[in-house]
Amino acid sequence: MHIYLDCKTRLVASKVIDAGTGEYDFPGKPLSPDPTVSQRYKVSIRNLEAWFGPKQALMDINLDIKENTATAIIGPSGCGKTTLIRCLNRMHEMTQGAKAKGRVILDGVDIYDRKVDPVVIKRRIGMVFQRPNPFPTMSIYDNVAAGLKLNGIKDKSLIDDIVTESLEKAALYDEVKDELGRQGAGLSGGQQQRLCIARALAMQPEVLLMDEPTSALDPIASSKIEELIHSLKRELTIIIVTHNMQQAARVADFTAFMYLGKLVEYGPTKKIFENPERELTERYISGKFG
Amino acid sequence: MTRLLDLGITKISNIIMDMAKLSERSVITAIDAYEKGINAKRQIFDWSEQLRILQDEVADLAIELIARYQPVATDLRFIRSCMEISYGFSRFGRYAYDIVDVLEATGSTADCDKSVVLEMSITVREMIHTSVQALQSRDKDAAQQLYKKDDTVDALYKNYLRKVLTANSADKSAASPRCYTSALLILRYLERISDHACYIADSVHYIVTGESSPRR
Numbered sequence: 001m002h003i004y005l006d007c008k009t010r011l012v013a014s015k016v017i018d019a020g021t022g023e024y025d026f027p028g029k030p031l032s033p034d035p036t037v038s039q040r041y042k043v044s045i046r047n048l049e050a051w052f053g054p055k056q057a058l059m060d061i062n063l064d065i066k067e068n069t070a071t072a073i074i075g076p077s078g079c080g081k082t083t084l085i086r087c088l089n090r091m092h093e094m095t096q097g098a099k100a101k102g103r104v105i106l107d108g109v110d111i112y113d114r115k116v117d118p119v120v121i122k123r124r125i126g127m128v129f130q131r132p133n134p135f136p137t138m139s140i141y142d143n144v145a146a147g148l149k150l151n152g153i154k155d156k157s158l159i160d161d162i163v164t165e166s167l168e169k170a171a172l173y174d175e176v177k178d179e180l181g182r183q184g185a186g187l188s189g190g191q192q193q194r195l196c197i198a199r200a201l202a203m204q205p206e207v208l209l210m211d212e213p214t215s216a217l218d219p220i221a222s223s224k225i226e227e228l229i230h231s232l233k234r235e236l237t238i239i240i241v242t243h244n245m246q247q248a249a250r251v252a253d254f255t256a257f258m259y260l261g262k263l264v265e266y267g268p269t270k271k272i273f274e275n276p277e278r279e280l281t282e283r284y285i286s287g288k289f290g
Numbered sequence: 291m292t293r294l295l296d297l298g299i300t301k302i303s304n305i306i307m308d309m310a311k312l313s314e315r316s317v318i319t320a321i322d323a324y325e326k327g328i329n330a331k332r333q334i335f336d337w338s339e340q341l342r343i344l345q346d347e348v349a350d351l352a353i354e355l356i357a358r359y360q361p362v363a364t365d366l367r368f369i370r371s372c373m374e375i376s377y378g379f380s381r382f383g384r385y386a387y388d389i390v391d392v393l394e395a396t397g398s399t400a401d402c403d404k405s406v407v408l409e410m411s412i413t414v415r416e417m418i419h420t421s422v423q424a425l426q427s428r429d430k431d432a433a434q435q436l437y438k439k440d441d442t443v444d445a446l447y448k449n450y451l452r453k454v455l456t457a458n459s460a461d462k463s464a465a466s467p468r469c470y471t472s473a474l475l476i477l478r479y480l481e482r483i484s485d486h487a488c489y490i491a492d493s494v495h496y497i498v499t500g501e502s503s504p505r506r
Protein backbone atom coordinates (compact mmCIF):
# COMPACT_ATOMS: atom_id res chain seq x y z
CA MET A 1 0.00 0.00 0.00
CA HIS A 2 1.65 3.23 -1.11
CA ILE A 3 -0.12 5.25 1.49
CA TYR A 4 1.71 3.31 4.16
CA LEU A 5 5.07 4.30 2.75
CA ASP A 6 3.92 7.89 2.48
CA CYS A 7 2.95 7.71 6.09
CA LYS A 8 6.38 6.40 7.02
CA THR A 9 8.04 9.34 5.34
CA ARG A 10 5.77 11.71 7.21
CA LEU A 11 6.47 9.99 10.50
CA VAL A 12 10.14 10.23 9.91
CA ALA A 13 9.85 13.81 8.81
CA SER A 14 8.05 14.70 11.99
CA LYS A 15 11.04 13.79 14.07
CA VAL A 16 14.10 14.86 12.24
CA ILE A 17 14.90 17.78 14.49
CA ASP A 18 17.40 17.08 17.19
CA ALA A 19 17.11 19.60 20.02
CA GLY A 20 20.83 19.99 20.50
CA THR A 21 22.25 19.99 17.01
CA GLY A 22 19.59 21.11 14.61
CA GLU A 23 18.36 19.03 11.71
CA TYR A 24 19.11 15.39 11.75
CA ASP A 25 17.71 13.17 9.06
CA PHE A 26 18.42 9.91 10.83
CA PRO A 27 16.49 7.42 8.70
CA GLY A 28 17.44 8.76 5.29
CA LYS A 29 20.96 10.09 5.66
CA PRO A 30 22.85 8.83 8.69
CA LEU A 31 25.09 11.49 10.14
CA SER A 32 28.14 9.37 10.63
CA PRO A 33 28.02 5.77 9.39
CA ASP A 34 30.57 3.84 11.37
CA PRO A 35 33.31 2.85 8.90
CA THR A 36 34.38 -0.06 11.10
CA VAL A 37 31.00 -1.76 10.83
CA SER A 38 29.86 -3.57 7.73
CA GLN A 39 26.72 -2.09 6.21
CA ARG A 40 25.56 -5.59 5.36
CA TYR A 41 23.95 -5.85 8.77
CA LYS A 42 20.79 -4.16 9.94
CA VAL A 43 21.95 -4.15 13.54
CA SER A 44 25.49 -4.50 14.81
CA ILE A 45 26.26 -4.66 18.51
CA ARG A 46 29.77 -3.77 19.58
CA ASN A 47 31.28 -4.21 23.04
CA LEU A 48 27.92 -3.71 24.67
CA GLU A 49 27.86 -3.75 28.45
CA ALA A 50 24.94 -2.99 30.74
CA TRP A 51 24.44 -2.51 34.44
CA PHE A 52 21.64 -2.31 36.96
CA GLY A 53 23.26 -0.13 39.59
CA PRO A 54 26.51 -1.85 40.51
CA LYS A 55 25.46 -5.20 39.05
CA GLN A 56 26.74 -5.87 35.55
CA ALA A 57 24.11 -7.61 33.44
CA LEU A 58 25.81 -7.69 30.03
CA MET A 59 29.48 -8.19 29.29
CA ASP A 60 31.15 -7.31 26.02
CA ILE A 61 28.39 -8.40 23.66
CA ASN A 62 29.28 -8.39 19.96
CA LEU A 63 26.66 -9.45 17.44
CA ASP A 64 25.71 -8.74 13.82
CA ILE A 65 22.11 -9.17 12.73
CA LYS A 66 21.15 -9.39 9.08
CA GLU A 67 18.18 -7.55 7.65
CA ASN A 68 14.93 -9.49 7.13
CA THR A 69 15.93 -12.34 9.38
CA ALA A 70 14.57 -13.63 12.66
CA THR A 71 17.15 -14.01 15.40
CA ALA A 72 16.37 -15.85 18.61
CA ILE A 73 18.13 -15.10 21.85
CA ILE A 74 18.09 -18.04 24.22
CA GLY A 75 19.61 -18.77 27.59
CA PRO A 76 18.64 -19.51 31.18
CA SER A 77 16.77 -17.02 33.36
CA GLY A 78 18.89 -14.08 34.39
CA CYS A 79 21.43 -14.49 31.59
CA GLY A 80 20.73 -11.03 30.16
CA LYS A 81 18.46 -11.80 27.20
CA THR A 82 15.82 -9.22 28.02
CA THR A 83 18.43 -6.66 29.06
CA LEU A 84 20.11 -7.13 25.70
CA ILE A 85 17.01 -6.43 23.64
CA ARG A 86 16.04 -3.53 25.90
CA CYS A 87 19.42 -2.05 25.07
CA LEU A 88 18.62 -2.33 21.38
CA ASN A 89 15.93 0.35 21.51
CA ARG A 90 17.28 2.29 24.48
CA MET A 91 14.63 1.08 26.87
CA HIS A 92 17.24 -0.18 29.30
CA GLU A 93 18.29 3.33 30.23
CA MET A 94 14.71 4.11 31.26
CA THR A 95 15.08 1.86 34.30
CA GLN A 96 16.28 3.77 37.34
CA GLY A 97 19.95 3.10 38.04
CA ALA A 98 20.47 1.28 34.76
CA LYS A 99 23.17 2.24 32.29
CA ALA A 100 24.69 0.84 29.13
CA LYS A 101 28.06 1.24 27.42
CA GLY A 102 29.16 0.23 23.96
CA ARG A 103 27.57 0.66 20.56
CA VAL A 104 24.35 -0.53 18.96
CA ILE A 105 24.58 0.33 15.29
CA LEU A 106 21.40 0.53 13.25
CA ASP A 107 22.02 0.98 9.52
CA GLY A 108 25.49 2.26 10.23
CA VAL A 109 24.56 4.74 12.96
CA ASP A 110 25.17 4.25 16.65
CA ILE A 111 21.81 4.62 18.37
CA TYR A 112 23.62 5.72 21.54
CA ASP A 113 25.13 8.69 19.72
CA ARG A 114 24.08 11.77 21.69
CA LYS A 115 22.68 13.31 18.50
CA VAL A 116 20.18 10.52 18.09
CA ASP A 117 16.68 11.06 19.43
CA PRO A 118 15.65 8.03 21.54
CA VAL A 119 12.05 8.57 20.49
CA VAL A 120 12.98 8.04 16.86
CA ILE A 121 14.86 4.92 17.86
CA LYS A 122 11.85 3.52 19.66
CA ARG A 123 9.78 4.07 16.56
CA ARG A 124 12.29 2.43 14.25
CA ILE A 125 12.80 -0.42 16.67
CA GLY A 126 9.44 -1.57 17.99
CA MET A 127 8.87 -3.92 20.88
CA VAL A 128 6.35 -6.54 21.91
CA PHE A 129 6.35 -7.72 25.49
CA GLN A 130 5.88 -11.00 27.32
CA ARG A 131 2.35 -10.24 28.47
CA PRO A 132 -0.08 -8.64 26.05
CA ASN A 133 -0.57 -5.06 27.19
CA PRO A 134 -3.24 -3.37 25.10
CA PHE A 135 -4.44 -0.02 26.40
CA PRO A 136 -7.29 -1.43 28.48
CA THR A 137 -9.85 1.31 28.07
CA MET A 138 -9.25 1.86 24.37
CA SER A 139 -11.01 0.20 21.47
CA ILE A 140 -9.20 -2.17 19.13
CA TYR A 141 -9.05 0.62 16.58
CA ASP A 142 -7.70 3.18 19.02
CA ASN A 143 -5.09 0.77 20.35
CA VAL A 144 -3.57 0.59 16.89
CA ALA A 145 -4.13 4.26 16.08
CA ALA A 146 -2.83 5.64 19.38
CA GLY A 147 0.81 5.93 18.33
CA LEU A 148 -0.12 7.58 15.05
CA LYS A 149 -2.28 10.17 16.77
CA LEU A 150 0.40 10.84 19.36
CA ASN A 151 2.76 11.54 16.49
CA GLY A 152 0.46 14.18 15.10
CA ILE A 153 -1.24 12.32 12.28
CA LYS A 154 -4.76 13.64 11.99
CA ASP A 155 -5.84 12.42 8.57
CA LYS A 156 -8.68 10.06 9.44
CA SER A 157 -8.60 8.12 6.19
CA LEU A 158 -4.83 7.67 6.47
CA ILE A 159 -5.20 6.40 10.02
CA ASP A 160 -8.00 4.06 8.90
CA ASP A 161 -5.76 2.63 6.21
CA ILE A 162 -2.84 2.12 8.56
CA VAL A 163 -5.01 0.52 11.24
CA THR A 164 -6.47 -1.90 8.69
CA GLU A 165 -3.12 -2.77 7.21
CA SER A 166 -1.48 -3.21 10.61
CA LEU A 167 -4.25 -5.51 11.77
CA GLU A 168 -3.97 -7.48 8.53
CA LYS A 169 -0.24 -7.86 8.92
CA ALA A 170 -0.76 -8.99 12.50
CA ALA A 171 -3.22 -11.63 11.18
CA LEU A 172 -5.99 -10.19 13.35
CA TYR A 173 -8.08 -8.17 10.94
CA ASP A 174 -10.40 -10.95 9.82
CA GLU A 175 -11.22 -11.77 13.42
CA VAL A 176 -12.02 -8.22 14.53
CA LYS A 177 -13.01 -6.28 11.42
CA ASP A 178 -16.66 -6.10 12.46
CA GLU A 179 -15.96 -4.94 16.00
CA LEU A 180 -13.12 -2.45 15.81
CA GLY A 181 -14.93 -0.34 18.43
CA ARG A 182 -14.78 -3.14 20.96
CA GLN A 183 -12.37 -2.80 23.89
CA GLY A 184 -8.98 -4.36 23.19
CA ALA A 185 -8.90 -5.82 26.67
CA GLY A 186 -11.93 -7.95 25.76
CA LEU A 187 -9.98 -10.02 23.24
CA SER A 188 -8.44 -13.40 24.01
CA GLY A 189 -4.82 -13.49 25.17
CA GLY A 190 -3.54 -14.51 21.73
CA GLN A 191 -5.64 -11.83 20.02
CA GLN A 192 -4.43 -9.22 22.52
CA GLN A 193 -0.83 -10.11 21.71
CA ARG A 194 -1.50 -9.80 18.00
CA LEU A 195 -3.20 -6.47 18.72
CA CYS A 196 0.02 -5.36 20.43
CA ILE A 197 1.96 -6.49 17.38
CA ALA A 198 -0.43 -4.51 15.16
CA ARG A 199 0.11 -1.50 17.42
CA ALA A 200 3.86 -1.84 16.99
CA LEU A 201 3.54 -2.35 13.22
CA ALA A 202 1.46 0.80 12.85
CA MET A 203 4.59 2.79 13.68
CA GLN A 204 6.38 1.20 10.72
CA PRO A 205 9.33 -0.18 12.64
CA GLU A 206 12.27 -1.65 10.77
CA VAL A 207 13.25 -3.90 13.63
CA LEU A 208 10.79 -5.65 15.92
CA LEU A 209 11.98 -6.86 19.33
CA MET A 210 9.85 -9.58 20.90
CA ASP A 211 10.39 -10.46 24.53
CA GLU A 212 8.96 -13.94 25.09
CA PRO A 213 5.87 -13.00 23.10
CA THR A 214 4.14 -16.36 23.47
CA SER A 215 5.00 -17.30 27.03
CA ALA A 216 1.52 -16.35 28.23
CA LEU A 217 -0.31 -17.92 25.29
CA ASP A 218 -1.79 -21.33 24.55
CA PRO A 219 -0.25 -23.50 21.79
CA ILE A 220 -2.67 -22.41 19.07
CA ALA A 221 -2.18 -18.71 19.83
CA SER A 222 1.58 -19.31 20.04
CA SER A 223 1.52 -21.01 16.68
CA LYS A 224 -0.22 -17.99 15.13
CA ILE A 225 2.44 -15.66 16.53
CA GLU A 226 5.15 -17.94 15.13
CA GLU A 227 3.53 -17.89 11.69
CA LEU A 228 3.33 -14.15 12.00
CA ILE A 229 7.04 -13.88 12.76
CA HIS A 230 7.73 -15.93 9.66
CA SER A 231 5.66 -13.65 7.44
CA LEU A 232 6.75 -10.36 9.06
CA LYS A 233 10.43 -10.96 8.50
CA ARG A 234 9.88 -10.30 4.80
CA GLU A 235 9.56 -6.64 5.79
CA LEU A 236 11.20 -6.45 9.20
CA THR A 237 14.19 -7.65 11.09
CA ILE A 238 12.98 -9.60 14.10
CA ILE A 239 14.81 -10.33 17.33
CA ILE A 240 12.97 -12.62 19.69
CA VAL A 241 13.82 -13.62 23.23
CA THR A 242 12.43 -17.02 24.06
CA HIS A 243 12.72 -19.67 26.72
CA ASN A 244 11.19 -22.19 24.37
CA MET A 245 14.05 -23.74 22.43
CA GLN A 246 11.75 -25.52 20.02
CA GLN A 247 10.22 -22.15 19.24
CA ALA A 248 13.68 -20.74 18.56
CA ALA A 249 14.39 -23.72 16.33
CA ARG A 250 11.13 -23.20 14.46
CA VAL A 251 11.13 -19.47 13.87
CA ALA A 252 14.70 -18.22 13.94
CA ASP A 253 17.20 -18.04 11.10
CA PHE A 254 19.96 -17.31 13.61
CA THR A 255 20.23 -18.13 17.29
CA ALA A 256 22.31 -16.54 20.02
CA PHE A 257 22.96 -18.38 23.28
CA MET A 258 23.69 -16.25 26.34
CA TYR A 259 24.91 -17.28 29.75
CA LEU A 260 25.72 -15.11 32.79
CA GLY A 261 25.61 -11.90 30.79
CA LYS A 262 27.90 -13.15 28.04
CA LEU A 263 27.21 -14.20 24.47
CA VAL A 264 28.43 -17.79 24.38
CA GLU A 265 27.59 -18.74 20.81
CA TYR A 266 25.83 -17.25 17.82
CA GLY A 267 25.19 -18.77 14.43
CA PRO A 268 22.65 -20.23 12.03
CA THR A 269 19.87 -21.95 13.94
CA LYS A 270 20.50 -25.27 12.18
CA LYS A 271 24.12 -25.20 13.28
CA ILE A 272 23.30 -24.23 16.88
CA PHE A 273 20.71 -26.97 17.28
CA GLU A 274 22.44 -29.69 15.31
CA ASN A 275 26.11 -29.16 15.97
CA PRO A 276 26.93 -26.34 18.40
CA GLU A 277 30.55 -25.31 18.75
CA ARG A 278 30.52 -24.83 22.51
CA GLU A 279 29.88 -27.58 25.03
CA LEU A 280 27.99 -25.10 27.21
CA THR A 281 25.57 -24.45 24.36
CA GLU A 282 25.12 -28.16 23.80
CA ARG A 283 24.43 -28.76 27.48
CA TYR A 284 21.89 -25.96 27.64
CA ILE A 285 19.93 -26.78 24.50
CA SER A 286 19.95 -30.48 25.41
CA GLY A 287 18.30 -29.65 28.73
CA LYS A 288 21.27 -30.73 30.81
CA PHE A 289 21.25 -27.49 32.79
CA GLY A 290 19.31 -24.27 33.04
CA MET B 291 18.77 -35.87 37.35
CA THR B 292 18.14 -38.17 34.39
CA ARG B 293 16.42 -36.52 31.46
CA LEU B 294 13.39 -38.39 30.14
CA LEU B 295 15.11 -38.35 26.76
CA ASP B 296 18.03 -40.27 28.26
CA LEU B 297 15.75 -43.21 29.07
CA GLY B 298 14.85 -43.46 25.39
CA ILE B 299 18.43 -43.01 24.25
CA THR B 300 19.57 -45.81 26.57
CA LYS B 301 16.85 -48.06 25.20
CA ILE B 302 17.73 -47.34 21.57
CA SER B 303 21.45 -47.86 22.36
CA ASN B 304 20.69 -51.26 23.87
CA ILE B 305 18.73 -52.34 20.81
CA ILE B 306 21.54 -51.19 18.53
CA MET B 307 24.14 -53.16 20.51
CA ASP B 308 21.89 -56.25 20.43
CA MET B 309 21.69 -55.82 16.65
CA ALA B 310 25.47 -55.44 16.45
CA LYS B 311 26.05 -58.76 18.21
CA LEU B 312 23.36 -60.60 16.27
CA SER B 313 24.45 -59.31 12.88
CA GLU B 314 28.12 -60.11 13.53
CA ARG B 315 27.11 -63.61 14.62
CA SER B 316 24.97 -64.05 11.50
CA VAL B 317 27.84 -63.22 9.14
CA ILE B 318 30.32 -65.42 11.03
CA THR B 319 27.87 -68.32 10.98
CA ALA B 320 27.21 -67.89 7.25
CA ILE B 321 30.94 -67.94 6.48
CA ASP B 322 31.36 -71.02 8.69
CA ALA B 323 28.54 -72.67 6.77
CA TYR B 324 30.43 -72.05 3.52
CA GLU B 325 33.77 -73.14 4.90
CA LYS B 326 32.56 -76.27 6.71
CA GLY B 327 29.52 -77.18 4.65
CA ILE B 328 27.10 -76.75 7.53
CA ASN B 329 23.39 -76.09 6.89
CA ALA B 330 22.61 -72.93 8.87
CA LYS B 331 19.89 -71.50 6.65
CA ARG B 332 17.01 -71.82 9.14
CA GLN B 333 19.02 -70.29 11.97
CA ILE B 334 20.29 -67.38 9.91
CA PHE B 335 16.83 -66.75 8.49
CA ASP B 336 15.51 -66.40 12.07
CA TRP B 337 18.33 -64.04 13.01
CA SER B 338 17.83 -62.00 9.86
CA GLU B 339 14.13 -61.67 10.68
CA GLN B 340 14.98 -60.64 14.23
CA LEU B 341 17.32 -57.98 12.87
CA ARG B 342 14.61 -56.65 10.59
CA ILE B 343 12.17 -56.46 13.51
CA LEU B 344 14.77 -54.72 15.66
CA GLN B 345 15.43 -52.25 12.86
CA ASP B 346 11.71 -51.39 12.83
CA GLU B 347 11.82 -50.98 16.62
CA VAL B 348 14.73 -48.56 16.33
CA ALA B 349 12.89 -46.53 13.69
CA ASP B 350 9.70 -46.43 15.79
CA LEU B 351 11.57 -45.43 18.91
CA ALA B 352 13.61 -42.81 17.08
CA ILE B 353 10.48 -41.19 15.67
CA GLU B 354 8.84 -41.28 19.10
CA LEU B 355 11.87 -39.65 20.75
CA ILE B 356 11.98 -36.93 18.10
CA ALA B 357 8.25 -36.28 18.39
CA ARG B 358 8.12 -36.27 22.18
CA TYR B 359 11.40 -34.71 23.24
CA GLN B 360 12.60 -32.69 20.22
CA PRO B 361 16.23 -33.75 20.73
CA VAL B 362 18.98 -31.45 19.50
CA ALA B 363 22.74 -31.50 18.94
CA THR B 364 24.47 -34.79 19.89
CA ASP B 365 21.17 -36.37 20.96
CA LEU B 366 19.60 -35.58 17.59
CA ARG B 367 22.62 -36.76 15.65
CA PHE B 368 22.74 -39.98 17.63
CA ILE B 369 19.07 -40.73 17.08
CA ARG B 370 19.25 -39.99 13.37
CA SER B 371 22.37 -42.14 13.08
CA CYS B 372 20.76 -45.01 14.96
CA MET B 373 18.23 -45.32 12.16
CA GLU B 374 21.03 -45.56 9.61
CA ILE B 375 23.17 -47.87 11.73
CA SER B 376 20.26 -50.22 12.42
CA TYR B 377 19.71 -50.43 8.68
CA GLY B 378 23.38 -51.39 8.26
CA PHE B 379 23.12 -54.17 10.84
CA SER B 380 19.91 -55.34 9.28
CA ARG B 381 21.72 -55.58 5.94
CA PHE B 382 24.48 -57.67 7.54
CA GLY B 383 21.78 -60.15 8.52
CA ARG B 384 20.21 -60.11 5.10
CA TYR B 385 23.54 -60.70 3.28
CA ALA B 386 24.35 -63.51 5.73
CA TYR B 387 21.06 -65.11 4.75
CA ASP B 388 21.82 -64.54 1.05
CA ILE B 389 25.13 -66.38 1.50
CA VAL B 390 23.49 -69.50 2.94
CA ASP B 391 20.73 -69.24 0.36
CA VAL B 392 23.35 -69.39 -2.39
CA LEU B 393 24.91 -72.43 -0.74
CA GLU B 394 21.57 -74.22 -0.79
CA ALA B 395 21.03 -73.30 -4.45
CA THR B 396 24.46 -74.35 -5.65
CA GLY B 397 24.74 -77.51 -3.58
CA SER B 398 27.90 -78.82 -1.99
CA THR B 399 31.02 -76.70 -2.34
CA ALA B 400 33.25 -79.24 -0.64
CA ASP B 401 35.40 -79.64 -3.74
CA CYS B 402 35.73 -75.90 -4.43
CA ASP B 403 38.77 -73.72 -3.79
CA LYS B 404 37.53 -71.48 -0.98
CA SER B 405 40.70 -69.54 -0.38
CA VAL B 406 39.57 -66.21 -1.91
CA VAL B 407 36.27 -66.21 -0.06
CA LEU B 408 37.96 -67.11 3.22
CA GLU B 409 40.61 -64.46 2.68
CA MET B 410 37.96 -61.82 2.10
CA SER B 411 35.86 -63.09 4.99
CA ILE B 412 38.72 -62.51 7.44
CA THR B 413 38.93 -58.86 6.36
CA VAL B 414 35.15 -58.42 6.40
CA ARG B 415 34.84 -59.93 9.89
CA GLU B 416 37.51 -57.53 11.10
CA MET B 417 35.60 -54.68 9.48
CA ILE B 418 32.35 -55.65 11.17
CA HIS B 419 34.16 -55.86 14.47
CA THR B 420 35.84 -52.49 13.92
CA SER B 421 32.54 -50.82 13.05
CA VAL B 422 30.89 -52.21 16.20
CA GLN B 423 33.87 -51.17 18.31
CA ALA B 424 33.77 -47.69 16.74
CA LEU B 425 30.14 -47.40 17.74
CA GLN B 426 30.81 -48.51 21.30
CA SER B 427 33.80 -46.23 21.80
CA ARG B 428 32.58 -43.35 19.58
CA ASP B 429 35.76 -43.62 17.53
CA LYS B 430 35.41 -40.94 14.88
CA ASP B 431 38.54 -42.07 13.03
CA ALA B 432 37.55 -45.70 12.50
CA ALA B 433 36.02 -44.82 9.14
CA GLN B 434 39.44 -44.05 7.70
CA GLN B 435 40.78 -47.51 8.69
CA LEU B 436 37.71 -49.14 7.23
CA TYR B 437 38.03 -47.34 3.91
CA LYS B 438 41.46 -48.89 3.44
CA LYS B 439 40.14 -52.37 4.16
CA ASP B 440 37.17 -51.72 1.90
CA ASP B 441 39.60 -50.99 -0.93
CA THR B 442 41.22 -54.39 -0.32
CA VAL B 443 37.84 -56.09 -0.36
CA ASP B 444 36.80 -54.31 -3.56
CA ALA B 445 40.05 -55.34 -5.23
CA LEU B 446 39.59 -58.99 -4.24
CA TYR B 447 36.07 -59.00 -5.63
CA LYS B 448 37.02 -57.35 -8.91
CA ASN B 449 40.01 -59.63 -9.40
CA TYR B 450 37.86 -62.70 -8.88
CA LEU B 451 35.22 -61.33 -11.24
CA ARG B 452 37.89 -60.88 -13.91
CA LYS B 453 39.13 -64.39 -13.24
CA VAL B 454 35.63 -65.81 -13.77
CA LEU B 455 35.09 -63.80 -16.94
CA THR B 456 38.38 -64.96 -18.45
CA ALA B 457 38.17 -68.58 -17.29
CA ASN B 458 38.71 -71.05 -20.08
CA SER B 459 36.26 -73.94 -19.93
CA ALA B 460 38.78 -76.12 -21.73
CA ASP B 461 41.23 -75.63 -18.89
CA LYS B 462 40.91 -78.70 -16.70
CA SER B 463 42.46 -76.89 -13.75
CA ALA B 464 39.70 -74.23 -13.84
CA ALA B 465 36.97 -74.42 -11.20
CA SER B 466 33.49 -75.68 -11.98
CA PRO B 467 30.68 -73.19 -12.75
CA ARG B 468 29.15 -74.20 -9.39
CA CYS B 469 32.32 -73.22 -7.53
CA TYR B 470 32.76 -70.00 -9.52
CA THR B 471 29.13 -68.96 -9.11
CA SER B 472 28.94 -69.64 -5.39
CA ALA B 473 32.26 -67.93 -4.71
CA LEU B 474 31.44 -64.91 -6.87
CA LEU B 475 28.02 -64.37 -5.29
CA ILE B 476 29.39 -64.77 -1.77
CA LEU B 477 32.23 -62.38 -2.55
CA ARG B 478 29.67 -59.89 -3.80
CA TYR B 479 27.66 -60.18 -0.54
CA LEU B 480 30.82 -59.81 1.53
CA GLU B 481 31.76 -56.76 -0.52
CA ARG B 482 28.37 -55.20 0.28
CA ILE B 483 28.81 -56.03 3.98
CA SER B 484 32.14 -54.26 3.80
CA ASP B 485 30.42 -51.16 2.37
CA HIS B 486 27.87 -51.16 5.19
CA ALA B 487 30.61 -51.47 7.81
CA CYS B 488 32.04 -48.25 6.34
CA TYR B 489 28.63 -46.58 6.45
CA ILE B 490 28.30 -47.47 10.14
CA ALA B 491 31.68 -45.90 10.85
CA ASP B 492 30.56 -42.85 8.82
CA SER B 493 27.57 -42.54 11.11
CA VAL B 494 29.84 -42.72 14.16
CA HIS B 495 31.95 -39.92 12.69
CA TYR B 496 28.80 -37.85 12.20
CA ILE B 497 27.59 -38.51 15.75
CA VAL B 498 30.89 -37.36 17.21
CA THR B 499 31.73 -34.42 14.94
CA GLY B 500 28.45 -33.32 13.38
CA GLU B 501 30.20 -33.45 10.01
CA SER B 502 29.98 -36.02 7.25
CA SER B 503 32.96 -38.33 7.13
CA PRO B 504 35.46 -37.18 4.50
CA ARG B 505 34.81 -39.49 1.56
CA ARG B 506 37.52 -41.37 -0.17
